[in-house]
Every structure is written in structure tokens, then in C-alpha cells.
Amino acid sequence: MKTCFTILLMLCSAALFAQSAEKLYGNWIKVRTIYKDGSELNDYDLIKYNYTKFSFSKPDKCTIALSYDQWGEPVHFMLGFDELFIKNDKEFVLNQLHIVKFSADTMILMQQNNGSWDDPACIKFYYVPESAFQKANPLTADDIVSVKGTDTLYRASEKLYAGFNGDASFHMLEQSALGDLHGETPLKNHFLATFIINKDGTADSLKIVEGINPDFDKQYIKTFLKLKNHWVHATHNGKAVSVQMKDEFRYLSSAPDFFERAKPGMLADEEMKAGNYSLAIINYTKAIRNSPYAGEYYYKRAFCYLATDDAADACSDLQKAKELGTYAANGLIKRFCQ
Incomplete structure (x- = not known):
């Protein structure tokens, strides 16, 4: 009797997973990022406003893209009772996300922090179907x-x-x-x-x-x-x-060239996190001149300008960051430049 019940439970679980996967297929766009305790991420953290797209397709395929016109690396997914596992083609688990909520119009995933799901610094990601995202924009x-x-x-x-x-x-x-x-x-x-x-x-x-x-x-x-x-x-x-x-x-011409060009940006990041915004602005300006990937530096310099009450230069930098493909700039533009 116990064996029959176990088999029945396994069959029911498989059916539930199949139904959940059917709802999951398609594109999901991140619309919000907060800590588990409800507090906001710092505005200079690109993950707060960046564009992220999960694309799920049959039978267990998944891509994670940071740009609308990219697919990202192809991986596989598996659903647990309240978990989403991202795996490579050798079945190695690359990431494990806790499913806080999942319905036809909302998916909330949480990333563990320091190996724990109870840490207040765990990050929660809110996703909606791409059609809903586009309708709202x-x-x-x-x-x-x-x-x-x-x-x-x-x-x-x-x-x-x-x-x-x-x-x-x-x-x-x-x-x-x-x-x-x-x-x-x-x-x-x-x-x-x-x-x-x-x-x-x-x-x-x-x-x-x-x-x-x-x-x-x-x-x-x-x-x-x-x-x-x-x-x-x-x-x-x-x-x-x-x-x-x-x-x-x-492109960069060489690896040494890359590290040399990256130094001002790294110094600027340290100064910004320490609250030395004027010094950070100087180093981000150097980084912008040195790097072909200047969008992120324009974004971070804009944050420093905002921190020093220079809204005009901040909005100018955010517009440049947006033009260079840094989607996260849209979040600060909506807050401070409209």
C-alpha cells in the first residue's frame, strides 16, 4: 500500500511539474530587484535596473540574456517543488533559485546569499511575461x-x-x-x-x-x-x-591593454563605494576615455553626479549610457530626469 501511494505521489508530482513548465514556456522580463527584507538595492548597482530575459522552451531549454536582441548561453532547466535549477548540458547545476511565487503573469525568484535562503541580503527578482512588459512600456x-x-x-x-x-x-x-x-x-x-x-x-x-x-x-x-x-x-x-x-x-587590442584601460574604472568603483564621489568622477572620466565599454562608466559617473547634486551632468551621462546600450540607465532617467 505504501509503495502504491509513493508511486501515485510521484505521478502527481510529475503532472504538476509538467503543468508548471507549460506556464513557464516563453520570455520573462525582470521588472524589479529588491532584497529579501524588502529594502532597495543601491542605485549604483547595475543589477537593480539592468535588463534580464529568461527564455524557456520545450522540453527543458533555457537562455538568460542581458539584452533584448541576444539569446545568452543555452542551458537547461529543471523545476522542483519550489525551486528552479539551471543546468549545463552535462547536468551540472549552475544555479539554484527559490521560486517565491509563480503564476501565469508573475514569477518571483530568489537568489541565496552566503549559502542561505534566510539571509536578509538574499535578492528577489520579479519577472513578468514579455507581452506584459511591452504593454506596460x-x-x-x-x-x-x-x-x-x-x-x-x-x-x-x-x-x-x-x-x-x-x-x-x-x-x-x-x-x-x-x-x-x-x-x-x-x-x-x-x-x-x-x-x-x-x-x-x-x-x-x-x-x-x-x-x-x-x-x-x-x-x-x-x-x-x-x-x-x-x-x-x-x-x-x-x-x-x-x-x-x-x-x-x-574589441581591445590585447589583454595587457584591457587591464591597463580597466584600472581607472576599478579605482573609481572603490572611490564611489567609499563615498568619495568627486574622486570617483575624475577616475570615471579617465575610464570613459580609455574603454570601448563606456556605457557602464557613464552610468556610474551619473550616480556620482547625482550624489553631488549635479542633476544636469547626471542626466547627460545617463542619456549617453542609454545610447551606448546600458539599459539600466532607464531606471535612473525615469527617477531623476523626467
Whole structure:
């Protein structure tokens, strides 16, 4: 009798897990981050406002992306009674998250701290389905590139973007095809391209705004053309629309160069956490000049400006951080610059 009950319990548990997984499939966007005790994270902590997207698909696949147009590394997931396990393809558990709440419209996950779930410093992450996130962030005039007759070309963002149908994201496939071509007589360390995904899901109008070197740019174009029919059109109000996408690469010439360029940013971080905001501003300014990844430094310098009551310079830096792809800047812009 006891054996039959155990088997029945296992079957019921499996059925419940299957039902939960069905609700889980799709994209979930982080909308809030707080400590377990309800207190707020510090504004200079990028994790507070950064963009995070969980994408779950059958049977147990998962990606975690920090940008709307990236997929992140493919991993696997497994649901427990109140836990979400993130695993690699060898079944090694990479992360274990406590499921505080899970429904069709809300997912709250908690990360343990110092090996404990009871620590007040455990961080809680609030997620909503991507459709709900986009509905709460309607398009504005700033999201429109151009209007021709009845056709509107939108600028891709977290609010609206084209999908990609491939084994990896478009950016990752381009990166794989480009290999080490950026190291062959590089002219610049920054590559930026824009292109349009039409209403029928085809890609065209590729424009290399800033190239690396002739071989790099040529291979990029070749791969772009090879993948031009692998896109899925964007949808707005139930209708297919055209969007302008962008793709970007940033490189450093060498590892020693990277560490040398990183020093001012590291010093600035220490000064900021110590409350020495004026010194932090000086070092963040150096870091901005030295780094191709300046978005994060603009964001942190903006926090220092806010701490010294310089709202004008802070908002200027936040706008630059946003333009450079630092999504977290949106959080401070909404609080201090509108």
C-alpha cells in the first residue's frame, strides 16, 4: 500500500511539474530587484535596473540574456517543488533559485546569499511575461525611425524587435563567422551596423556605420546575406511591422591593454563605494576615455553626479549610457530626469 501511494505521489508530482513548465514556456522580463527584507538595492548597482530575459522552451531549454536582441548561453532547466535549477548540458547545476511565487503573469525568484535562503541580503527578482512588459512600456515618437505613407519603420528596442530563427542569435552567428578577423590590420576597434527587418521577415538595407577592416566588414556582409531569410518580423497591435535593428562589436587590442584601460574604472568603483564621489568622477572620466565599454562608466559617473547634486551632468551621462546600450540607465532617467 505504501509503495502504491509513493508511486501515485510521484505521478502527481510529475503532472504538476509538467503543468508548471507549460506556464513557464516563453520570455520573462525582470521588472524589479529588491532584497529579501524588502529594502532597495543601491542605485549604483547595475543589477537593480539592468535588463534580464529568461527564455524557456520545450522540453527543458533555457537562455538568460542581458539584452533584448541576444539569446545568452543555452542551458537547461529543471523545476522542483519550489525551486528552479539551471543546468549545463552535462547536468551540472549552475544555479539554484527559490521560486517565491509563480503564476501565469508573475514569477518571483530568489537568489541565496552566503549559502542561505534566510539571509536578509538574499535578492528577489520579479519577472513578468514579455507581452506584459511591452504593454506596460508603450511605443513613443522616439521609437519611430521614419513614416512613409501608411508604413512606419520602428527602431528596435526592448519594446519591439524582430525575432531570429536559428541555432543561435544572429549576433553569435556573426561572431562565429568573423573569427579573429578583427585582429588583421585593424583600423578601428568598434563595429556598428544597422539593417531593416521587413514586414515579411526578410533582412535588407544593411549599412555599416563604422567598420573594423575590409576583411572583417566583407565577412560580416557575407554572413548577413546568408542569414537574411532567418528572421521573424516584429508585431505591433497584432500587425506585422518593419523595424530597424543594429549590431555592434567592440574589441581591445590585447589583454595587457584591457587591464591597463580597466584600472581607472576599478579605482573609481572603490572611490564611489567609499563615498568619495568627486574622486570617483575624475577616475570615471579617465575610464570613459580609455574603454570601448563606456556605457557602464557613464552610468556610474551619473550616480556620482547625482550624489553631488549635479542633476544636469547626471542626466547627460545617463542619456549617453542609454545610447551606448546600458539599459539600466532607464531606471535612473525615469527617477531623476523626467
